[in-house]
Amino acid sequence: MTVQASRDLATAFGTASNRRGRYFSFKRIGTPVVIVVVLLALYWWLSTLALDSIELRTLNWDYLLERTFEHLRLTVVASAIVAVLAIPAGIALSRIHSRAVHAIVFGIANVGQSTPAIGLVILLAIVWKLGFEVALVGLVAYSILPVLRNTLVGLQQVDSNLTEAARGMGMRPLQVLAQIELPLAIPVIVAGLRTALVFCVGVATVATFINAGxxxxxxxNGLKLQRWPVLITGAVVVSCIALTIDWLAGLAEDLLKPKGL
Structure with missing residues (x-):
C-alpha cells in the first residue's frame, strides 16, 4: 500500500469517526432539547388561555405532579418486575434446546400483547379488584415479551467459539454466563428493557379506568368534559415521559455495551 493510499484510508476512517461522534452527540442532547422545547411551548400556550374553574382544578402543579408520580411509580415498578421475571426466564430458556418448550413459554408471554391493553386491565379488575396492584399485573403481562425474547436472542447470538474457549480455560458454566455471555448480550437485553419501559408508559394511561391513578x-377527564387544554396537557406530558425514559435507556445501552462492539 502506498503512502498516499494509507493517508486516504486514514482520512476516510477519521471522517467516519467524526460522523459517528456527531451522531452520538446529537443522540445524547437532541432528545432532551426537544423535550424541553415542547414543555416550554406547552407552558406558554397554557399561559395564554383563560382557564375556567374546572380546568384550573387539574392544570395546577400539585395535581400534575401527583399524577406524574403515580404514572412513574406504575412504570418503574412494573419494569422492575418484568426484568426480575423475564431475564432469568430468558437465561433458562437459552439452556433448554426444545422448540416445544420455547413455543409454550412464548405463547404464554404473548398473551398480554395479543390482548388489547384496556381489555386486559378491565378483565383483571372484573375477576380481581380495582387499584394499583391490578394495573401492575396488567403492565407486567403486556411488557414481559420484549425482555424475554431479547434475553434469549442476545444469549443465542454469543459466538459459541468464545464460550468453548472459556470452558477450555477451566471456567465453570456460571462463570461463562456471568463473564462472557451476559456482558456480550447486554446491549440486546437492554434494548428489550427499553421497549418494555416505553410500553409501560403508554399502557399506564389506561390504569385510570380501574382507579389506579x-x-x-x-x-x-379532558375528553369527558371536553376540556382540550387538560387533554392536550396530559397527552404531551405522557409523551415527554416516554421520550425521556427511552433516552435514558438509550444512554444506559451505550454505557453498558462492551468495548469493541
Whole structure:
C-alpha cells in the first residue's frame, strides 16, 4: 500500500469517526432539547388561555405532579418486575434446546400483547379488584415479551467459539454466563428493557379506568368534559415521559455495551 493510499484510508476512517461522534452527540442532547422545547411551548400556550374553574382544578402543579408520580411509580415498578421475571426466564430458556418448550413459554408471554391493553386491565379488575396492584399485573403481562425474547436472542447470538474457549480455560458454566455471555448480550437485553419501559408508559394511561391513578386521569377527564387544554396537557406530558425514559435507556445501552462492539 502506498503512502498516499494509507493517508486516504486514514482520512476516510477519521471522517467516519467524526460522523459517528456527531451522531452520538446529537443522540445524547437532541432528545432532551426537544423535550424541553415542547414543555416550554406547552407552558406558554397554557399561559395564554383563560382557564375556567374546572380546568384550573387539574392544570395546577400539585395535581400534575401527583399524577406524574403515580404514572412513574406504575412504570418503574412494573419494569422492575418484568426484568426480575423475564431475564432469568430468558437465561433458562437459552439452556433448554426444545422448540416445544420455547413455543409454550412464548405463547404464554404473548398473551398480554395479543390482548388489547384496556381489555386486559378491565378483565383483571372484573375477576380481581380495582387499584394499583391490578394495573401492575396488567403492565407486567403486556411488557414481559420484549425482555424475554431479547434475553434469549442476545444469549443465542454469543459466538459459541468464545464460550468453548472459556470452558477450555477451566471456567465453570456460571462463570461463562456471568463473564462472557451476559456482558456480550447486554446491549440486546437492554434494548428489550427499553421497549418494555416505553410500553409501560403508554399502557399506564389506561390504569385510570380501574382507579389506579396516573396521567390517564387527565386525558380521560379532558375528553369527558371536553376540556382540550387538560387533554392536550396530559397527552404531551405522557409523551415527554416516554421520550425521556427511552433516552435514558438509550444512554444506559451505550454505557453498558462492551468495548469493541
Amino acid at each position: 396516573g396521567l390517564g386521569d387527565m386525558i380521560v
